[in-house]
Amino acid sequence: MASDFDFRPGAQVPLSGGAGQTAATTALASAAYRDSPVTEILKADNEWHKSSITPPKLSLFEPNLGEAFSRAVQVRMLGGARKALIQSFGMEPQTVVEHCLAASRIRKERDTRLTVLMAVFGLLFLPGLLLWLVAFQLRRTLAGASNKRAGAFGMAVLVAFGVLAVVFLIKLPFTGFWGIYLRAMIVAPVVGWLWAKQVCERTAADLRERWNGLLSGGAVGAKIPEAVPKNPNETAAEQLRQNLARLTAEQNSNLVFYAGPKGILGMGTRWGSWQLAEELVPKDPDKDIDPFRSWDIVRAVHDQLKLLERTPLHTGGFTAPSVTHWIVAPVGEGAGEVSRPGDDGYQIRPGEIQRICDQQQFGSGNRHYLGVQFVLWDGQLVITLLVNVTVLHHTLRIEVTGHALGPVHGLFTSKPSPKTETISKTVRFWETKERSLPLVDAKEVVRLAARAPLTWFPAVLDHLGGKLGLPEPFGLRHAWADQPWRHRFMADDALRAATPVLRVVHQAAIRVLEEHEVDTASFGSRAGFLSGAVQGAEPGKADVYNA
Template identity: 65%
Template structure:
């Protein structure tokens, strides 16, 4: 079943099945939507090529500033599902649809909390506005003073709040006027405090739910994202239908066979190119009295494709390669600092897929000069989605020279920021009778300042542009893809590096054997090709990772 544009139709949230290779990386990224860390921590996940920008809000409105989960979920949903969005980079090794659905689920949980807090603010704050403003001013002064490193300033911050409380108690006892306004003034002092206790209870319930989901995802519990707004119950629910189609479009773009080469950044989504091996020899007839039987680059590529399917088989029962993904890719060159990409369009493209006849034509004809290029890719998703290995093969024929190039790309694990679980708030304090020893004191799950921040933000969440202007937001690195934006290099992990290096030798040998077989069948002298293949087979015995796209010129 399909919807408009040919995208695959589906209903309800898509959750990775037990045993999927991409669970760990997918759930690690999805857990960011439920986090309550400071928003600045997203900068810790930046890598060499991609940096996330934290856009500050108004300097006088820091109380409206979002935390990491709020900013991440809002930014990801807007970037990946927003109307008129720019094209996305595929997230190999993860399921971006699942991450987006968890962002939607986290937004829904927070929206329910904010509706309740808005009701509290209306009942206990707006009706008794003078008292709320006085208490809010006291909290803002206390927070500003408490953030300094001076211990005396911290004590002063507590004294400010205690002083305001004492004045409020005195005001209740010694009311300067009576009648209706006297009772209103008393209520204006008391009701904001009652509202704070009410709001604290709401915030703690929501924080516990969010943290349970955060820890559950990292534990691999397979917690599903509840997104009822993506399942239209009748044809008149246009918003739900639009969201459903946006999710389907995201899934279709993830399956696209079009990728982008960004110079030293490598193929976006696949990682940098760490190795390259080339076999290039002259096409000479095996029989001088006969000409070479005409063949095309596609004939060689098709033979290589068939032989690569046998990589998972071997003469010994020793485990070996898992089943790889083997696909034909159309690679488009873009600038190293390009801020956007443009996917191929026209009659040769359907649902983000370049049609097979167009792939074959590019393989045979676009080998020199401007235009897209064809690559045959064999890809493994390993370490529960934390490592993506891709070997790309391209075949070109210029004049009487056939060239077969094999390149290795590696995308490492997601940054450790996304794999850390929630910790209970606590602090170390000195023991009363043994000041040289310390003990751990558990703190409230939602501190006082956080309750005030959430309560003040809640009424403005109905209009996100104003809230973003006041409190700030984050700008995702472009061209954006969930996986490669926060990926580390695999070379710091010994076994991941070993897996990347070991894959090169067998792939190279299979490619050369398949190509030489086609050449021999078409009357080409394969002696030089065989000698060159043997030399490369020996050279690749001890490969070392390097930045193959950084030319010393």
């Protein structure tokens, strides 16, 4: 990572994404505010990318999904020693990170209040607090067992402990100060718990409101004042601001990674491939063809792809595409990390791009691809078609490959459901009614109160409560993306885009060949055949080579 990257103060202008590309961003950002079990995220894993959860040493300190997700994303994407990230196409990863920071800030404010309550009602009456915590930990351990009888036994243990506490208060063998203290030792944690419950309820309601607001299209902003330095001495705020700026710069890198059957990381697996490969023969047998380079064809294709949104008819047609020169680096299928150049803001310079396009066509090294990308369905579908041009001996080969990245898993688009239960009416017992339940139950209050003092020591909390491990190489979008083929219209959009793009590429290439005195008869015939074949394109696994 270059140390001379320009981080001067100024307006932070998003460099990627665009208007309307918010669905994937808000869906992933909503995970920071969720209160469901952390194991729920395992349901969102796809075929190639798997999350992991470190089991807790004590289940009383186990995080929920929002806590684990926020912590994991912040460390992975803003940590000082973090590895390189994979681009998240069709969304704004910085926005997701900002919501993780905002959610952590809300929880930190709650934990500050809970820590004060723990000090007043717990630390001063530590023996009683420890007894209550042991009872709740024993109940969580037994209730979490697969045996239902063990779960019932855990509840019975807690009830028995409460009964013994009452008996202990009534028939206490001590008098004077120690008698009062021992009685307070049992009662004070309960009083603190009642107060803590109110604090937890308010915070839970706030988090759920933000969760629902993000998925409902509301203007839920991420407030992170700690990222705005107020004076030159606030080094932590300045460092956070620089890390967010680096995240945006890396998101706009033009270097991507090909990982075998996983396809190009961040773009989805390769579902289709079409090749035009013919011999370069001069139009006039008595003359040689005019010399040209691969870059000449690529540049002509680039100019034509920029015009894809134009159509002779007054129809909807294509949205404005993004046309980019990509450098593709090969990595192993099981690679745990990737690396990027730190110079020039994570960008491969234009001169180097042209050199790779013209020279690195055979053997080791990175390769050049010209990509046209469509971000559709409010950012939920990313269609990328890549064009590669090579010349080996007398053979010109033009390859077009299709990649599709589907919507984020449905787990991230689910809204919070109200906590209710169905009970029988008192008089008309044959009828039922819905009764609202508190957002935070008794055991959740105990869990939050027990975790609160340790939030200032996150490493200790991770050790005791476990943590979420993100799939590597990590990128927010591809880690939890579904295949688009399960959605009929998304699949249609991906398949329909291939035909006009392929024709534009072939027309531009043939025009360059004609300008350089190349006989294009064979190229025209092959292009016509591919134009017909692509009309029946079906999604496949083009990166899985069958023996």
